[in-house]
Structure formats: structure tokens, C-alpha cells
Amino acid sequence: MAACRPRAALLVLLAVCVACASGRLAAARPDSDLAAAAAAGPLVRLVGRFFPGDNGAGGALPQLFTWSGASASVAFEGATSVTVSFDGRMSSLPKEHEQTRAVKKDSTFPWGFFQFELDGVKVGVGEITASKPQLKWKLIVSPGPHVLTITKLSEARYGAAWLQSIALPAGGRFLPPPPSPGMLSGRGMLFLGDSFTAGWGNTEGRSCKGADAHNMNTLLAYSGLTARHFNADAQILAWSGTGLLTYAKRYQTSWPQWKVEAAAPLGTQFLLRADALSPSSRYNLAAFQPQVVVLAMGTNDFLEKAGTRNNRAPPYGLPNLKAWTDGYLAVARELRRAYPSAAIINLVWPLEQLTAGVLTREQATKYQQWMAAAFARLQFAGVGNVHLLQLSGAGLDSRSWCGAHPDVAAHALLAPQLESFVRGILPSWK
Incomplete structure (x- = not known):
């Protein structure tokens, strides 16, 4: 539908990244202004490999980002902001990730970079690290409609993170997953x-x-x-x-x-x-x-x-x-x-x-x-x-x-x- 097609954002006011070293993010215990939208989570369009992945109709969150170049896109409208939450804590990741961490023998695992694009335009990059493995990224937007695409820039051997949630404030609503380029x-x-x-x-x-x-x-x-x-x-x-x-x-x-x-x-x-x-x-x-x-x-x-x-x-x-x-x-x-x-x-x-x-x-x-x-x-x-x-x-x-x-x-x-x-x-x- 026309609402799902990317188009230029009318207004981008602010992008904020907040990393948390411990405790769950607001995605797990939403703030009041995110609660209404978080109750009905979005389906995201996945390109590349994810775990657990989807059935072709869109994937439900959370999704594990490991492969570089993999991307997740979500369509929405009527919102003044969008908040994305990641969780890269070792306690939240599959047990087998401990093997890669043991091989690296350093304190940098996990480490990952994620690019954010709004309507095809790069609007920011977020980072998770071993000391700050949780990330909340917020973007102020016009009412839309919009498509937000998140892509992992760094390769798998440096670590992974769950795309835990994407939330909108009251008044915003998620649209059906946007079609991928392919x-x-x-x-x-x-x-x-x-x-x-x-x-x-x-x-x-x-x-x-x-x-x-x-x-x-x-x-x-x-x-x-x-x-x-x-x-x-x-x-x-x-x-x-x-x-x-x-x-x-x-x-x-x-x-x-x-x-x-x-x-x-x-x-x-x-x-x-x-x-x-x-x-x-x-x-x-x-x-x-x-x-x-x-x-x-x-x-x-x-x-x-x-x-x-x-x-x-x-x-x-x-x-x-x-x-x-x-x-x-x-x-x-x-x-x-x-x-x-x-x-x-x-x-x-x-x-x-x-x-x-x-x-x-x-x-x-x-x-x-x-x-x-x-x-x-x-x-x-x-x-x-x-x-x-x-x-x-x-x-x-x-x-x-x-x-x-x-x-x-x-x-x-x-x-x-x-x-x-x-x-x-x-x-x-x-």
C-alpha cells in the first residue's frame, strides 16, 4: 500500500542514543508514553539471516542480529517519535556465543554497530559494547508515514544483539511490513x-x-x-x-x-x-x-x-x-x-x-x-x-x-x- 512506500521525512528533530550497562530497557518495562504502542508490537521485514527469523510475512520481535549486512525494516505512521531497543548482554544471548567470547580472550565481546535509515536516509548509528550491552535509540519524527530500516554494519565474530523492541508513543500505529528491495x-x-x-x-x-x-x-x-x-x-x-x-x-x-x-x-x-x-x-x-x-x-x-x-x-x-x-x-x-x-x-x-x-x-x-x-x-x-x-x-x-x-x-x-x-x-x- 502507498503508506508503506518509503518517502522523505518531513522533519527530523532529534536522534538520541542511550546505552545501559545493566537492568532491562524500557522495552521490557515500557514508559507510559510507549505502553499503548508496545502492547501491539510490529512485524518487521527481515533481509538477511536472523534468529528466529520469519515465515515470509514479516518477523515478530525479538530478532537476533548476528550477520553483517542483515537489516530489519518497520513501517509506521502517526507518531512523533520511534524508539528502538537492543539487548546484547551475554546472559540474554544463546549459550554458544560464549565459545566465541572465550576465543577472543578480551573484554570487547560483544561489540556491534547498527545503522538507522529513515525513508532511505541515514539518520544515525548505534553501538553496543561489552560494558554497555543494552541500547535505546530514539528518533523524533513527523507524523509520517515512515519506514525505519536498521542494518548491522559489523561482522558476526565481534558479537550479536537482540533487536528487542520498536515502540511508538500514543497516537502512533504500525503498518504492515514494508516490501523489501528484493x-x-x-x-x-x-x-x-x-x-x-x-x-x-x-x-x-x-x-x-x-x-x-x-x-x-x-x-x-x-x-x-x-x-x-x-x-x-x-x-x-x-x-x-x-x-x-x-x-x-x-x-x-x-x-x-x-x-x-x-x-x-x-x-x-x-x-x-x-x-x-x-x-x-x-x-x-x-x-x-x-x-x-x-x-x-x-x-x-x-x-x-x-x-x-x-x-x-x-x-x-x-x-x-x-x-x-x-x-x-x-x-x-x-x-x-x-x-x-x-x-x-x-x-x-x-x-x-x-x-x-x-x-x-x-x-x-x-x-x-x-x-x-x-x-x-x-x-x-x-x-x-x-x-x-x-x-x-x-x-x-x-x-x-x-x-x-x-x-x-x-x-x-x-x-x-x-x-x-x-x-x-x-x-x-x-
């Missing part, structure tokens, strides 16, 4: 990747002291940019340090298996998860059938000190070509079973990007050769509708990068290459 365009994309896909370190320059939750934005990574360009609903399943078939070097070989997997699960492991940080959670893969799957993994398999599930004793060396391409074929077949009609794009990163500090030239060259060999295996094995995209590094300037990872400008150069390639595969995606 519902209007009929387009869906799934990205399976590592730090390059998550956008790790992309919002801060070379002077950064290290990439972290505070200097990344998945919406400004090539993945988020491409999805928005096509007005596609997207699931961006990305985890820094993860390998496709091989565990990354910095996760100690003396660790028990649960700890290795909590630090950086393999892509085939978190592909199945609804909650990124809960290995036992399962997502119904049939619930989201994208037309495009971007497989952008494998870089971390070629780090000098990497160990496979069954061989984590040094020296590691480079992956065995036959074993690695056999494994890649198995992953591609798993994706094909899950997404029978999707175009699977095997994304290969440019040498200029890889050698900025992530891989040595030898490792980067082998990675590119192994990726080409893996693609040939897919073709010989008869895996249909698969494609290979070798990105160009022309114009990339790594001197401004944080932690040897592409910045926003670099992602803005990479995204159009993928967009052009997708249009070549799917001419209707103009």
Missing part, C-alpha cells in the same frame, strides 16, 4: 566470503591501529554495494579469517576443535547457520533462493601457516592441488544442491589486492592458479551455471588501507566489475 525487484543474492566480503577495516585509513568492529561497514563493501546497486535482497555470510577448506594460520594447532571452529569456522560450516555464532542453529536454505551466489573464499587457505581439519601439525605449506580442487568441487556441489537454479560466480581477487600484505606473491599466485584449476574441475564435472570472475586490480591504491585490506574507495572500484559481470550472465538485471 520483493519489488524479484532479485536475490548470496555472498559467501571472508574479511574482503565483510568489509573488514574499510572505513579507516592506514593510520588505523588495527581493523575491528568500529572501522568496518559491510554496506560499503563490494558485497553490500553490489546488492544495493541491483536492489536485491542479500545474505552476506562473511567471517574474517575463515578459509573455504583450511583453517587460518593464527588459530593455534594445540586448540581443541571447538575452539578452532569458534575462532573462524569454515565457509561450509557457517553456510548452514541461522545464528552465525551458534553452530547448532540451522537455517532453512529453501527459504531464500537467490538468482546469484558469489563464492568469494579461498584466500585464507593459502596463508603460510594453515592447517586442515585433519592435518593441523606444522609444517603446513600450500594446499595440495588435487585435494584442494576436490574439496572446492564438493563445496560447489553443495551450493548447487541448495540453490539449484542460481548462477554461481567464483570470485578471484586481484594480485594487487592480495599482495598488499595478506599473502606473499608466491601464495597469491598459487591461489589464483588453484582457483582456475578448481573452476576447470567444476566444468569437467558438469556443474552447470558456474562462472569465473577474475577481478582487475587496476586503480587500487593500498597505501591508504587499514590492515592490508581494501578501503571504501577500493571496494567502490571492485563492485562495478561484479555488477557488469552479473549483467552479462543475467541480461534482465539491467
Whole structure:
């Protein structure tokens, strides 16, 4: 209905963020001016993976935000303000999140950033931290109608939070969930990747002291940019340090298996998860059938000190070509079973990007050769509708990068290459 279509806000007077270190927020015990609206909570439109998720008609709150790039939208009218409450206390999160917290060995977990857009315009960013894990965010608005969209900018391994409630004062009312971009365009994309896909370190320059939750934005990574360009609903399943078939070097070989997997699960492991940080959670893969799957993994398999599930004793060396391409074929077949009609794009990163500090030239060259060999295996094995995209590094300037990872400008150069390639595969995606 017309009331659900985003339009520019007539008046935005004030945005206030209040973080609470202990005790429940007003969402659990509403103030009198929020009580009437809170009694009938909204249904939100979910894009990306959530727990518990929805049935396609809209999700009821609370919903657990773990995956970066995931968003929740709500439509409302007649209100002079809207208040959003998050709960990231460890006591409120699933027990399995304790495993990731134990691996990090620091006091920063959970840590997360959430962007707020009103009628398509960014109006603020909220933060939850280990010391202030609860957040109440309030925006003063005109009577509307309006659509508020909340997107998680930071990746799963830094922590999660419940979107606990969205409340309106007396006189406001929630409208049916607004249609998502993909519902209007009929387009869906799934990205399976590592730090390059998550956008790790992309919002801060070379002077950064290290990439972290505070200097990344998945919406400004090539993945988020491409999805928005096509007005596609997207699931961006990305985890820094993860390998496709091989565990990354910095996760100690003396660790028990649960700890290795909590630090950086393999892509085939978190592909199945609804909650990124809960290995036992399962997502119904049939619930989201994208037309495009971007497989952008494998870089971390070629780090000098990497160990496979069954061989984590040094020296590691480079992956065995036959074993690695056999494994890649198995992953591609798993994706094909899950997404029978999707175009699977095997994304290969440019040498200029890889050698900025992530891989040595030898490792980067082998990675590119192994990726080409893996693609040939897919073709010989008869895996249909698969494609290979070798990105160009022309114009990339790594001197401004944080932690040897592409910045926003670099992602803005990479995204159009993928967009052009997708249009070549799917001419209707103009």
C-alpha cells in the first residue's frame, strides 16, 4: 500500500542514543508514553539471516542480529517519535556465543554497530559494547508515514544483539511490513566470503591501529554495494579469517576443535547457520533462493601457516592441488544442491589486492592458479551455471588501507566489475 512506500521525512528533530550497562530497557518495562504502542508490537521485514527469523510475512520481535549486512525494516505512521531497543548482554544471548567470547580472550565481546535509515536516509548509528550491552535509540519524527530500516554494519565474530523492541508513543500505529528491495525487484543474492566480503577495516585509513568492529561497514563493501546497486535482497555470510577448506594460520594447532571452529569456522560450516555464532542453529536454505551466489573464499587457505581439519601439525605449506580442487568441487556441489537454479560466480581477487600484505606473491599466485584449476574441475564435472570472475586490480591504491585490506574507495572500484559481470550472465538485471 502507498503508506508503506518509503518517502522523505518531513522533519527530523532529534536522534538520541542511550546505552545501559545493566537492568532491562524500557522495552521490557515500557514508559507510559510507549505502553499503548508496545502492547501491539510490529512485524518487521527481515533481509538477511536472523534468529528466529520469519515465515515470509514479516518477523515478530525479538530478532537476533548476528550477520553483517542483515537489516530489519518497520513501517509506521502517526507518531512523533520511534524508539528502538537492543539487548546484547551475554546472559540474554544463546549459550554458544560464549565459545566465541572465550576465543577472543578480551573484554570487547560483544561489540556491534547498527545503522538507522529513515525513508532511505541515514539518520544515525548505534553501538553496543561489552560494558554497555543494552541500547535505546530514539528518533523524533513527523507524523509520517515512515519506514525505519536498521542494518548491522559489523561482522558476526565481534558479537550479536537482540533487536528487542520498536515502540511508538500514543497516537502512533504500525503498518504492515514494508516490501523489501528484493520483493519489488524479484532479485536475490548470496555472498559467501571472508574479511574482503565483510568489509573488514574499510572505513579507516592506514593510520588505523588495527581493523575491528568500529572501522568496518559491510554496506560499503563490494558485497553490500553490489546488492544495493541491483536492489536485491542479500545474505552476506562473511567471517574474517575463515578459509573455504583450511583453517587460518593464527588459530593455534594445540586448540581443541571447538575452539578452532569458534575462532573462524569454515565457509561450509557457517553456510548452514541461522545464528552465525551458534553452530547448532540451522537455517532453512529453501527459504531464500537467490538468482546469484558469489563464492568469494579461498584466500585464507593459502596463508603460510594453515592447517586442515585433519592435518593441523606444522609444517603446513600450500594446499595440495588435487585435494584442494576436490574439496572446492564438493563445496560447489553443495551450493548447487541448495540453490539449484542460481548462477554461481567464483570470485578471484586481484594480485594487487592480495599482495598488499595478506599473502606473499608466491601464495597469491598459487591461489589464483588453484582457483582456475578448481573452476576447470567444476566444468569437467558438469556443474552447470558456474562462472569465473577474475577481478582487475587496476586503480587500487593500498597505501591508504587499514590492515592490508581494501578501503571504501577500493571496494567502490571492485563492485562495478561484479555488477557488469552479473549483467552479462543475467541480461534482465539491467
